Amino acid sequence: MTKRRSALLLLAVLAAAAAGCKKSVPANVAAMVNSRAITNADLDRQFKRQFPQQPEGTSPDQVQFQKLELLRAMIDEEILLQRAERLSLLAKDDEVDLRLNQLKAPHTQEEFQKQLDAQGMTVESLKAQIRRTLSIDKLLNKEIGNQISISDKDVEDFYNANKGAFRFPETTYHVARIVVTPGPNPDVRNLAGNKAQNEDQARKKMLMIEARLKQGDDFAKLAQNFSEDPQSAANGGDMGFIPESSLAQADAETRKAIMTLTPGQVSSPIRTQGGWHILKLVTREQAGQRELNDPRVQQNIRETLRTRKEQLLRNAYFDACRNEAQITNFLAISIAPGFEKK
Numbered sequence: 001m002t003k004r005r006s007a008l009l010l011l012a013v014l015a016a017a018a019a020g021c022k023k024s025v026p027a028n029v030a031a032m033v034n035s036r037a038i039t040n041a042d043l044d045r046q047f048k049r050q051f052p053q054q055p056e057g058t059s060p061d062q063v064q065f066q067k068l069e070l071l072r073a074m075i076d077e078e079i080l081l082q083r084a085e086r087l088s089l090l091a092k093d094d095e096v097d098l099r100l101n102q103l104k105a106p107h108t109q110e111e112f113q114k115q116l117d118a119q120g121m122t123v124e125s126l127k128a129q130i131r132r133t134l135s136i137d138k139l140l141n142k143e144i145g146n147q148i149s150i151s152d153k154d155v156e157d158f159y160n161a162n163k164g165a166f167r168f169p170e171t172t173y174h175v176a177r178i179v180v181t182p183g184p185n186p187d188v189r190n191l192a193g194n195k196a197q198n199e200d201q202a203r204k205k206m207l208m209i210e211a212r213l214k215q216g217d218d219f220a221k222l223a224q225n226f227s228e229d230p231q232s233a234a235n236g237g238d239m240g241f242i243p244e245s246s247l248a249q250a251d252a253e254t255r256k257a258i259m260t261l262t263p264g265q266v267s268s269p270i271r272t273q274g275g276w277h278i279l280k281l282v283t284r285e286q287a288g289q290r291e292l293n294d295p296r297v298q299q300n301i302r303e304t305l306r307t308r309k310e311q312l313l314r315n316a317y318f319d320a321c322r323n324e325a326q327i328t329n330f331l332a333i334s335i336a337p338g339f340e341k342k
Contacts, residue, residue: 030071032328033078043071043331049119051184052197064335071331073193076318079325081132084139091134099130102215106207115204133192133225144313148306155301159292166290166297171244173258174282174300176237178222179229180206181275190233192225206269206276213266219280220307228275235307241285254279263296 031038047070054063084090100123104112116126159166181188182202188195196202209222220236227233247255254277257267261281269276282303283296290297333339 030329030331031075032326032330033075034082034326036078036082038071038074038078040331043067043074045120046070046074046193049121050193050195050197052118053184055184068332068335070193071329075327075329076322077132077136077193079321079327080136080139080318082325083321084135087139087142089135089138089142091131091138095134096127096131099134100127102212103130103208105211107204111204115201118201136191137221140314140317144310144317148309148313150302150305150309154305155298156292158301158305159297165241168241168285168287168290169243170287172241172285173244173247174241174285175239175258176219176223176280176282177229177232177239177277178209178219178227178237179232179275179277180209180226181228188228188233189230190224190226190228194226195228202276206278210269210278213278219266229277234311237280238282238304238307 028040029037030040030043047067050070051066103126107115116122121129180196180202182196182199184195184197194205196205205226209226212222213219220238223233223235223237227237229237232239242258244259247258250258251272253270254272257270257279258281261267261279263281263283265281267279269278283300285296292298
């Protein structure tokens, strides 16, 4: 074989290898998570549900920013869903049907259908989303929730390091809340990626949350999944301890609810200037020092430590799941300067 023929053969082999390594990008793809595509159509549908109306003056750059944020959340959801599949944790049909009936409970059939139409969804697409959410919940409960253990020594150490926090110069209320607001807010972060877009959606979402609380759903988990309060949602709605004197700054209905609820009780939905909220009174602490042997102190510390640990483990778990996934964000590539547009 001549040198020229050898060189041509080598070039052909290299070209074939390069062609084999080149990633084939299907049309209409916003991102790839392992071998599964999130299409631009998927992203557009979710975007219209999250932001059905843009405020006047919204720029194309703001829209792209919102899409990038939403796509990141969709990528994270897809990563977790695929892991749930591998661990055989996908929600079963009866679990999906039960949750669907819970969502329908506060509405007439006509109201429920109008709500689906407004979001561009069918019953089947809603069931698919419910299955995804329940499957991810099962995954996180198995891999995070069931791994958390708070020892007596953890409780004692926390108490000794924060003893002053259990000395109350006045009556103090430990309060948690779930918030729903009627307008778009890009700062909202909850596990379900759920955001009401107008007054009607906000009212119906709050009724759904109230119905699930009455059916026994955990307040903290509902707050993490659905609350629209950027400060407290990740902590299960926990607002910490509120001195009685600070309640003077709250509206009359909120103040009355906090002062009349019994520990563990949940309020009815309350309409405020900023939207809706449901309150839970965790404990009411009279003035004075609370000792470590007080059951209320023990419970409060365990709940605080568990919430902190769960948030830490969730963040680490999400990052670890991303590390093992093969992700290509084509929307980001198409926007970022210096990268080839696919």
